[in-house]
Amino acid sequence: MPTPEFRARLILLDRRNRPSRIHRLAATGLGLLMLAAAPAWGIDDPESLGPWKVGHRETNVLSPPHLPTGARVFFDIWYPVDTVDWVGEFTSYLLSDVVFTVLEIDSTVAKRDVDVSSTGGFPLVVFSHGSGSVPVQSIVMVETLVSHGFIVIAPTHYRNNFFDTVSQPFLVTARQRPKDISYSIDYLFARNLDTLDDFFGSIDESRVGVTGHSFGGFTALALASGYTNAFCDTQVDSDYGDACVDDGDCLSTCSTATVASDTRVKVIMPVSPAHNILSDAELESVGLPTLCMAGTAESLSTQCIRPFPLTQVTPSPNFRADVIGAAHEAFANICDFGNALIDAGICPSSSDPPPCDPNPPTDPADYDIWVSIGAGALVQPFLDVCVLALIDVAEVNRLQNLYTVSFFRRYLLGETGYDPFLTIEYGNSEPNVNFFAGVLSTPVLSAAGLVLLGGLLAGTAVWRTRRLRPLTPGSHPS
Numbered sequence: 001m002p003t004p005e006f007r008a009r010l011i012l013l014d015r016r017n018r019p020s021r022i023h024r025l026a027a028t029g030l031g032l033l034m035l036a037a038a039p040a041w042g043i044d045d046p047e048s049l050g051p052w053k054v055g056h057r058e059t060n061v062l063s064p065p066h067l068p069t070g071a072r073v074f075f076d077i078w079y080p081v082d083t084v085d086w087v088g089e090f091t092s093y094l095l096s097d098v099v100f101t102v103l104e105i106d107s108t109v110a111k112r113d114v115d116v117s118s119t120g121g122f123p124l125v126v127f128s129h130g131s132g133s134v135p136v137q138s139i140v141m142v143e144t145l146v147s148h149g150f151i152v153i154a155p156t157h158y159r160n161n162f163f164d165t166v167s168q169p170f171l172v173t174a175r176q177r178p179k180d181i182s183y184s185i186d187y188l189f190a191r192n193l194d195t196l197d198d199f200f201g202s203i204d205e206s207r208v209g210v211t212g213h214s215f216g217g218f219t220a221l222a223l224a225s226g227y228t229n230a231f232c233d234t235q236v237d238s239d240y241g242d243a244c245v246d247d248g249d250c251l252s253t254c255s256t257a258t259v260a261s262d263t264r265v266k267v268i269m270p271v272s273p274a275h276n277i278l279s280d281a282e283l284e285s286v287g288l289p290t291l292c293m294a295g296t297a298e299s300l301s302t303q304c305i306r307p308f309p310l311t312q313v314t315p316s317p318n319f320r321a322d323v324i325g326a327a328h329e330a331f332a333n334i335c336d337f338g339n340a341l342i343d344a345g346i347c348p349s350s351s352d353p354p355p356c357d358p359n360p361p362t363d364p365a366d367y368d369i370w371v372s373i374g375a376g377a378l379v380q381p382f383l384d385v386c387v388l389a390l391i392d393v394a395e396v397n398r399l400q401n402l403y404t405v406s407f408f409r410r411y412l413l414g415e416t417g418y419d420p421f422l423t424i425e426y427g428n429s430e431p432n433v434n435f436f437a438g439v440l441s442t443p444v445l446s447a448a449g450l451v452l453l454g455g456l457l458a459g460t461a462v463w464r465t466r467r468l469r470p471l472t473p474g475s476h477p478s
Helices: 004-010 030-041 139-147 170-192 215-225 247-256 280-284 334-343 368-372 376-387 393-411 416-422 424-429 447-457
Strands: 053-062 072-081 090-098 101-112 122-128 151-155 203-213 267-271 290-295 318-323 433-437
Touching: 053 139, 072 139, 072 170, 090 334, 101 139, 101 334, 122 170, 122 215, 139 151, 139 393, 151 170, 170 203, 170 215, 203 215, 203 393, 215 267, 215 280, 267 393, 290 393, 318 393, 334 376, 368 376, 393 416, 416 424, 424 433
Parallel strands: 053 101, 122 151, 122 203, 203 267, 267 290, 290 318
Antiparallel strands: 053 072, 072 151, 090 101, 318 433
């Protein structure tokens, strides 16, 4: 992954003429009345941007102790910013570099390298990207969460991101990923304690959550449960702290070597988690407030049907939100990836020279140009989410914001005003969600809470929020 300075020299796109993909819709009708009343209830609209301005920066660390010598981990960090310091340029998110063109998305929310808020004491959420993806794969959700008063750090998982395609055994990666997240916490906690660092005092170290998509959803679960490989890791390489000493040790040592849970993590939200590589016993040991979110149009291996009942065995608040018709990649910025290619004049089909047809092909066989430049893995997700989708990606974003903000503000910050959103009753008012709550999840609402819930259920479009520019006809692979 190039450094920001190197990346700037590579950019060939005309950013001045590139349209923003992010729009905001104002709440109307009852929504405006509820927004006006929200401060009295101690809550902000969980679907929309919160009260904080957002900053973003990139950094990297060479040779973290859990990785081979010479390995470099890159981080994207988002954080709240005081209004007076929110000046300068909006940040850009690096998607890929193909055919000598760097593809980026320009944010309309986060500004680059601005000062961290002086308020301090913010909760920390670590985001784990999907397999072969990038830390900025779910920026709609991340920017919204940060605007509600959270710091978010997202590492690039070593040997398992878009820019690092060197292969290693799958279950080496599976063990490594939870350690990447724990190291991310170590990294920011160290800065939090450094009086010379601008993150000094910025984090409440007692409030740490993890979320992630796909393989990142597995990672979030593994941070809570601990993880033991189902087969022996035969990598004879002491740089991997959990590798076998020699082949003779494999059956007796590596098959039972466990990556420990991280007790600093208090809340997890796995999204479309790759749960099949976790045993029933591991899922049963999660023991943290958990919200599992997935789409009904994705494989059972990444839906929440299996993990939801298992994670209720150890008592803790437990929720499941199934977005009706959502494909697996709908929870990432897949449409932004495709649109960035199209905006750069890299049309899907050789029969469609630039400027690209605004109506992308519906047949995967017509995406020969994308395949030829190495973007073949993008084709089917782009079709499923952006061209032939059963549900508008903007609606998926809205629902992901709603549940992410409500869940973390309730269970990481303890703000009970968000309880009404985490009920089956409210879920029934959302036509595109099937919502489930475990036995310990249903709050005992006060009279005031019941009034608020009644107000929320009185409208079908209470709060509507930011939208990605939809493709006609209607965002990164996991």
